[in-house]
Amino acid sequence: MSELSVWLPPLEPPPGGYARLTQALDARRLRSARHHWRARLLLAGTSVALVALMLAPLLHRPDPEAQLIAASLQQAWAQGDQELVVKNGAAAEVLKAPGLRVYWVGVAADASK
């Protein structure tokens, strides 16, 4: 026995320390498992997004309607202030102001008619 403990008896720690530690360790284990799953999901998601991004240009098929509209718009732009002529499509003037012409452009259901 030490000198001091003769005079000063050892103190008892408050109860529940052991249970508290086991609970904290359990909570850490659970959190760690959750964290692993989250990390795995994040990795998988990122991989899929990257692959999709790389394959996107290969998978892209130009829409024929969009191509027709683009051609019509280019035509309108090239003509400047002259009347708009749309081939294989339809255009309706929405707004006309000095230096500004706004059209709604679409593709006719049957371009030959």
Add this chain to the structure above:
Amino acid sequence: MAISEADLLAAHRRLERPLYNVLYRWLWQAHDCQDLIQDAFLRVWDQRLAVDFDRLDALLWSTALNLAKNKLRWRALWRFGEVADDAPGDARDGPLAQAELRQREQALRRVLDGFDRDSRNLVLLSECAGLSTDELVAVFGWPAGTVASRKHRALARLREELKALGIDAIAGATHLESAS
């Protein structure tokens, strides 16, 4: 290398009481001591892969002592966070025994407050936790001769200062009336 959960829990069973007895003589707050012990064990657990089983106890001691040092710094910075000291002892002891124990603790605190950190730790670890010189060497990382001489000096000073307060700690005789 690496410790298991069973190792840590066994260390808790082994060290909770001595750790509490030492930390209490630094913090004088039962709840703070309990929190700090828990924190020390969890910190060691976080680095379990790098912990050698043979060094586990020493690592727990040094972690707990460092946490106590940080806690005291924090208290010094944020004085409004301070709360009154807990009364040590078991409520079953009765009010008289508790009052006597409290007086003894206060006397010890008065003496220990005048010690530097290392001397205080040496006194507490050897006297309140019962650590051997080899164990103290593992905790402090000093040569055995240094530990022995510093411990000897610190204990001699403790005896002297307690005697000055009218307390003969070795004989267990107390004259607390004169001390308080």
